[in-house]
Amino acid sequence: MTMKPDKPGARAPLDRSGWIEAAIDVLAEQGVQGMRIEVLAKSFGVTKGSFYWHFKDRQDLINGVLETWRDGRIRDIDKQTVATPGRERAQLLHLIDVYGATRNRKGISIELAVREWARRDAQAAAIVEEVDSWRLECTRRLFVSRGVPDAEAKSRSLLLYAYVFGQSLMACERYDPAVGELKGWIAELIVEQQQP
Structure with a gap:
């Protein structure tokens, strides 16, 4: 874990955002079962009193974790879906590349953990739904800006996210030596407009 102080016995400076991270x-x-106050305090080398300086209770921490995850995902998708007019196609391909990459294992682990949590918790489920809706809406707008009809734009947006999250969880590299080319072909298929 990245929470431990640099020196044994040294106390890491903690604030609310540090506890949340x-x-x-x-x-x-x-x-989620690992997010216990005692475990976090011990990992930091501090007392539980430090936790209660920044949080009312564990629910306050849970709220902070969910809000931080949501806000970070929304900021990221806003950044990744900004396109200069006429460059929407390139931005969509970039989006598929960024979110479909398996480079960010920590990000994938966090995404999976939040989604697993959402299967059992209504509050987490509502946050995941909010993030997913935001993601889908931002990409729908990119497709619409390319001249794709709204219904098709919604479908392509859903397909884009189903693909990037699905393939990021798979170990595709052994499937075909040219898996990079296959991924490029799939990305083009998702993004390219059909001719009438």
């Missing part, structure tokens, strides 16, 4: 790391590694 540490909890997100634990969430990625252990799931």
